Amino acid sequence: MSEQRKKNEKNFLVQGSILAIAGVITKLIGAFYRIPLLNIIGTEGNGYYSVAFSIYSVALMLTSYSLPLAVSKLVSARVAVGEYKNAHKIFRGAMTFALLAGGLVALLVFFGADFIATTVMHLDKSAYALRVLAPCILVVALLGVLRGFFQGIGTMIPTAISQVIEQIVNAVVSIVGAYVLLNAGKAVGKTHGDKSFGPAYAAAGGTLGTVLGALSALIFVGIVFLAYNKVFKRKMKNDTSKRTEGYKRVYKVLFITIAPVILSATVYNISDFVDTALFNNIMAAQGFTKKEYASLLGIFQGQYSTLINVPLSISSALAASLVPSLVATVQTGNRKQVHDKINMVSRFNMLIAIPCAVGFVTLAKPILDLLYFTQDNTTAALMLQLGALSVVFFCLSTVTNSVLQGLDDMMTPVKNAAISLAIHIVALFIMLVVLKWNIYAVVLSKIIFAGAICILNAKALRSRIGYVQExxxxxxxxxxxxxxxxxxxxxxxxxxxxxxxxxxxxxxxxxxxxxxxxxxxxxxxxxxxxxxxxxxxxxxxxxxxxxxxxxxxxxx
Incomplete structure (x- = not known):
């Protein structure tokens, strides 16, 4: 192994670790602030909060989820060969896309909130929280481009710091906003004779933190970009490469890269939206009240998902740091180095995911009681024990998706996620309608979904580059x-x-x-x-x- 290769791999691990540490910090902040937030808005309010976020997540997938990955991939490919002018054009083209797509979808969500919440999700009062979240779609799209640019030039520090800032602001504003709007909602509820206005308004107040948190992160990364832009402009002046990409080609390359990633991310992550819509409608058909199934969703998202997402954030961070590094390695044409890099990040992932899964099985109730000491955590603890295996599968599938995308195999993750989603929906329907497993059906179906993706992606990697996981x-x-x-x-x-x-x-x-x-x-x-x-x-x-x-x- 050459000294340069050792240096590159060490930098890859360090950058991945920086982002992973930031991910853990943000998830821990998220876990702790959700305790007082859940105490304020209650499980019913958390149900409205969760429904709004499931719709918001779909909107992000269509506009900004793909941007950090796509921009980092395209920028790193050009920076690796000294094409700084072309890298800057990619950045400007991506910002234009973010403005147009983010702005359009934000308007659609804002004005269509009532229809989506009432007709699609069968939980009308989640519209208040959804309308507050709508402007954040544009903010996150712009933020994604800036983060992707810095990841593309090989530094995760601006992304890591901005994530921590975003979560701190989110935590503070969410708690204050929920408390203030809860009282306002209670006053409205007395007028209308409906106590659900209190939790619904509180949920909207909780989502206000997401908007201001993302805006704070955007301002920070924007300032860092303006400071670094002087350095990048000097590199552009020294760029002697003869290949100059016009904006027509830039937009074409962006579309070719972003579209499959959007499709993959949408299919891969839309399961939350599908689960919520299917669960709400089936539970309503089975005679449960809105308050009952909103409360179950509140437990699922507020306690179960918050803990499950801690190890998943590490996996996402490692996957984000892998793509630019893998692109550079692929260009060398050395298959062994590509295999080594995939193996290294997969092993690092499992070193974290597997003990987390075992920890959730053995200490589910004690951990939940420690964090959510004012709640009855019996249902959440059983969810965590049943769903612990999904941590392993989701972490591995996140990495293998990023590997395939880094290898320019953009459509295989889409196909694999679509097949897995179909299996997941069938399994969820059977468990909800035939077996009547209630909220536990949602937990168990996610294991099937992530496991199917892992199997299909492993098969694709073996076929694509002959890679077999150690x-x-x-x-x-x-x-x-x-x-x-x-x-x-x-x-x-x-x-x-x-x-x-x-x-x-x-x-x-x-x-x-x-x-x-x-x-x-x-x-x-x-x-x-x-x-x-x-x-x-x-x-x-x-x-x-x-x-x-x-x-x-x-x-x-």
Whole structure:
């Protein structure tokens, strides 16, 4: 392995880790602010909040979800060969697309909120929250282009910092907005004789944080871009490449890249929208009240999804950092290097996803009771235990989707996600209508959906580049280490719960879990010394492991 290759791989891991750390921080902030938010708006309000977000998510997929990936891919391909002028044209073209698409969809959602909420989602009062979210569609589209540009030139720092800023503002404004509008909604409810106005208005107040959070992030990244633009302009002046792309070609390339990513992202992520619409309509047909199924959705999104999304954010961060790096590697034509890079990011993903899944199975109720101490978490805990396996499948499918897109195989993820979605919808319908599994049907159907994508993507990668996922270090060793971790964590929790507060017992069990897993994964050979050195603070990690005699032999 050349020194340059080692340097590139280390930078890839560092940049991926920066984004992953930011993802964890934002998800933790999200998990903690959702506690007081859920206490304010209640499970009914959280149901309205969740329905609005499922529609908002579809709008983002159509306008901005694809932009960071597409822009980073196209910019990195041009920067890699010194075409800075063409890279800048890609950026300007993407900004134009964001303005037009984001603005148009934002207007459609704003003015069509009542029709969508009432006719499609069967939960009319979610329209208030949806209307507040509508302007955010444009903001996020512009933000996505700027983040994609920085990822394309090889830095994740602006994206990472902006994510943290966005979530902090989101947390503060959401709580304040929900509290203020709850009281306003209660006053309206008294006038109309309908207590549901309080939770509905509170949900709208909660979504206000999303809008102002995204706007704050846009302002920050915009300032960073203006500062960096001077440096980039100097690089453009020194650009001696002869290939100059006209804007007609730029828009064509953007469309060819964005359209499949939009299709893939829409099919891949539209399951939330489909689940919500199908669940609401079937539950209504089975005689449940709007308040009942809104509350179940509130538990699903407010407690279950919030925790599940923490490991998924790490996977998304690694996938985002993989694409520019993979594009550059593909251009070298070295298949072994491409395989090594895919294997590295897949293993890193599973090292995190598998213990998280085991942790959710073993400590679901204690974790939920620690975070949502004012709620009855029995239903949410069972959801978390049943759906824990989806963490592994979703993390792996996110990475394999990004790999296929990085290989310029844009339509295969679309086809695979569409097939998986069809299987998912059939399974969900059977579990809701025939088996009557209620909200648990939604949880279990997601495992089927993500698992199907993993199988189809693995087959596509084997056919496309002959890649076969390594099993022992990627799955077997992390699974064994995670089982050991789960047993130790349960024992620690059971012992300390007898003598001290169950909340402190949970914290101690989590600390014991992290330490146990770290020791077990190194002792079992899941991570080598050279791989540890390639991580942030790798030298220190190696030193600690050697002191604990987890790594033997001579220094390498």
């Amino acid at each position: 099993k022992k270090k990627t799955f077997a060793i992390p699974a064994l280490a995670a089982v050991i971790m789960g047993v130790i964590a349960m024992l620690v929790h059971l012992i300390f719960e007898l003598f001290i507060s169950p909340y402190i017992a949970t914290l101690l069990a989590l600390v014991a879990a992290v330490i146990t897993y770290g020791v077990a994964i190194v002792a079992l050979g899941g991570i080598t010394e050279s791989e540890l050195k390639g991580m942030p603070k790798g030298a220190l990690l190696v030193k600690i492991c050697r002191k604990l005699h987890l790594i033997r032999g001579e220094y390498r």
